[in-house]
Amino acid sequence: MKPALLSSSALLVLLAAPAAAYTVYVSNERGNSITIIDSETLGVVEEVPVGQRPRGLNLSPDGKELYILASDDDHVQVMNTETRAISHTLPSGPDPELGVLDPSGNPLYVANEDDNLVTAIDVEKHTILAEIPVGIEPEGMGVSPDGRIVVNTSETTNMAHFIDTDTYEIVENILVDQRPRFAEFSKDGRRLYVSAEIGGTVTVIDPAKHEIIEKIGFDVPGVPPEALQPVGVRVTSDGAKVYVALGPANRVAVIDGETLEVTDYLLVGQRVWQLAFTPDEQFLFTTNGISNDVSVIDVESDTVVKSIPVGEQPWGVVVSPQ
Amino acid sequence: MHIFVTCLGLLLLLPGVASGQDAVRTALLRVQHETPLPLSRLDLPPEDLGLAGARLAVADNNTTGRFMGQEFTLEEVDVAPEEAVAALQGALDQGARFVVTMADADTTLALADAAGERALVLNAMAPDDRLRGADCRANLLHLSPSRSMLTDALAQFLMVKRWDSWLLIEGSHPSDTLLADAYRKSAAKFGATIVEERLFEDTGAARRTDAGPIQVQKQMPVFTQRAAEHDIVLAADESEVFSGHLPYHTWEPRPVAGSAGLVPASWHPAHEAWGATQLQRRFEREAGRPMRPEDYDAWLALRVLGEAATRTESTDPDVLRDYILTPEFELAGFKGQALTFRDWDGQLRQPILLGTGRMVVSVSPQDEFIHRVSPLDTLGTDRPESACRRN
Known part of the structure; x- marks a missing residue:
């Protein structure tokens, strides 16, 4: 056991050296700021003040524009990632919470919690392309890899709404468990993972057939079941591992993408909300809303290697493509 | 008869509504008890106390119902205590199978007994422990917390x-x-x-x-x-x-x-955690005033029916009632965990907000108190102490 451990940590050191330096952006919901982290040094570079109650974050494919959903300002702020200044805002409708970018980088689809709408925003022309009525309290947003379907989850209606991005019409509604928070497609587009915060489950959906494949539950000894509240979900690009942030359980669950069994629970900071990989998938960053830090998970070994203090009540996280 | 005609007309206008399915028909009985004026004029009861919460829940249910092909209706009845039972009979005769009551303990009990097998009664006001204890009823559920x-x-x-x-x-x-x-x-x-x-x-x-x-x-x-x-x-x-x-x-x-x-x-107009801001804003937009505990309790009562209809994909009152009474029934109520009914006394388990005039100070149960089934059962009468025999 011991030699194996030693060699794997030696390997880590070797691997860590040539890793590319990415930039990690963390929105601080209460701090009204973005914390910028260097993925190589795992140190904070800067904390930039932005609009009111920043939550969801998206990056343009070229990494030049950071879209900040400033919930209490009722618009999207666009940060120029070179100057780190806000270059302009986009109209989003009221209280934008989470958004998802078309794989091409345009449009940006945003969930408006207060208005039961999903808004499609043209990020180049700065105009609203469409407003799509969905269920009550829309929140989670996922886009299929081919960009043809956007999935929105509505927290009180408890559905995943499948929206055709050509017609902006809902083509299917799938009932999931209580308070769905997040929707994430696998890279091959064959699976859709939807987390339900109060239901305590992740529903795995076949997006082509619109059928539920599996419902994944969680169980951590010593943690009361009502604290197991799945929020953010990320899938490795080969689909082999699925990571689920479990909120006040202070854990990230690791799920085998084949068997859909939970293989591990990683202890992170308090009230873990959202997750983001580095593009090389060496690290997974988690935002921990109550402990005001970001945990760094080494994806290969599934170990938490560092916790980085950030601003007040971190919520969203994205990592630059370069 | 009159109501039946209106409903039919509505169905014809909405081709999306699945044919053959009747609406989930609920009556809200607000019994007008004599209550003293509050000490602070800020607490003067609004005309639509409770009613505004019920209306919002019906609108919420119908938004989801749009995707399910389901419709929800609410019959609003304000009545004096001595006429409450007659009003209930009227609502039942017109097809209501669910009755939400805002009444004192004695009237609530009289209504539950008058409803009998014909309707499930959802108590959205009386906090009396005896309604959950020696005087409990099999057809009576409690949305409002007990004293x-x-x-x-x-x-x-x-x-x-x-x-x-x-x-x-x-x-x-x-x-x-x-x-x-x-x-x-x-x-x-x-x-x-x-x-x-x-x-x-x-x-x-x-x-x-x-x-x-x-x-x-x-x-x-x-x-x-x-x-x-x-x-x-x-x-x-x-x-x-x-x-x-x-x-x-x-x-x-x-x-x-x-x-x-x-x-x-059960509620506080400043409560914002667990997404509650969204419910507050939705309510304020519709009612033009802050949401009170009575509004929240009535909202919960109507949402119970919406949730049951969604999960069972049915508007059949018997199907809904059976599902509501199973342990599988769960409701999200902006309190950070699923709300469920206690099978021993029909009480909805729920966290309680502790508030001052302007702020929510804390939410119980406190972390320091643990329970072998659910921390929520540290609040109120637990199964072993219950005097209720519902069967």
Whole structure:
């Protein structure tokens, strides 16, 4: 056991050296700021003040524009990632919470919690392309890899709404468990993972057939079941591992993408909300809303290697493509 | 007959609604009991108290219903206590199979018994523990927390603060006595000591007078003078005769809790955690005023039906009722965890908010109190103590 451990940590050191330096952006919901982290040094570079109650974050494919959903300002702020200044805002409708970018980088689809709408925003022309009525309290947003379907989850209606991005019409509604928070497609587009915060489950959906494949539950000894509240979900690009942030359980669950069994629970900071990989998938960053830090998970070994203090009540996280 | 015709007309207009499925028809019975004016004019009850919450839930249900091909209707009935049972019969005759009641304990019980097998009754007002105990009914569910849930919620917080010596002041009305009893039980349950009890007699004085505050400033300190050493003044004053005047007028500089000061309730208009801001905003937009506990309780009652219809994909009242009474039934209520019904007494398990006039101070159950089934069962009457025999 011991030699194996030693060699794997030696390997880590070797691997860590040539890793590319990415930039990690963390929105601080209460701090009204973005914390910028260097993925190589795992140190904070800067904390930039932005609009009111920043939550969801998206990056343009070229990494030049950071879209900040400033919930209490009722618009999207666009940060120029070179100057780190806000270059302009986009109209989003009221209280934008989470958004998802078309794989091409345009449009940006945003969930408006207060208005039961999903808004499609043209990020180049700065105009609203469409407003799509969905269920009550829309929140989670996922886009299929081919960009043809956007999935929105509505927290009180408890559905995943499948929206055709050509017609902006809902083509299917799938009932999931209580308070769905997040929707994430696998890279091959064959699976859709939807987390339900109060239901305590992740529903795995076949997006082509619109059928539920599996419902994944969680169980951590010593943690009361009502604290197991799945929020953010990320899938490795080969689909082999699925990571689920479990909120006040202070854990990230690791799920085998084949068997859909939970293989591990990683202890992170308090009230873990959202997750983001580095593009090389060496690290997974988690935002921990109550402990005001970001945990760094080494994806290969599934170990938490560092916790980085950030601003007040971190919520969203994205990592630059370069 | 008239209602039937309108419904049919609506169905024809909405081709999306699945044919053959009747709407989920619910009646809201608001029984107009005589209640004294509140001490603060900020607490004057709005005309649509409770009703506004029920209406919002019906709108919420219909938004989801749009995707399910389901429709929900609400018959709104305001009635005097002596006419409540007749009004219920009328609603049942017109096809309501679910009845939400906002009434006192006796009327609630009379309504549940009159409904019998014909309807499921959802209590959205009466906090009386006896409705969950010796007087429970198989067709009666409780959305509003019981008095003991409220007093336990406050007691837990006070124990966490180590404010375990209480000066209990109770009013002279029957409901005040019930509330004081609940505080005594909570003290015994969580290890607090009631160091002294005082009774504030309601002499029927007018609620407001031009000379008011000056006299109160003299009266309240004297009333609370020379009490045994205590950490907190606890007011059991459901009829709101005196408690509002206690804060800042006690003889000793002590915080006030219970019916004034730090108050336990199912809802608070400043509650924002767990997505509650969205419900608050939705409600305020529709009702034009902040959401009160009565509105939340009525909202919950109607949402129970919406949730059951969504999950069972049915609007058949028997299907809904059966599902609501199973352990699988869960409802999200902006309190950070699923709300479920206790199978031993029909009470909805729920966290209780502890609030002052402007802020939510804490939410119980407190982390320090654990339970082998659910921490929510540390609030109110647990299965082993229940006197309810529902079957």
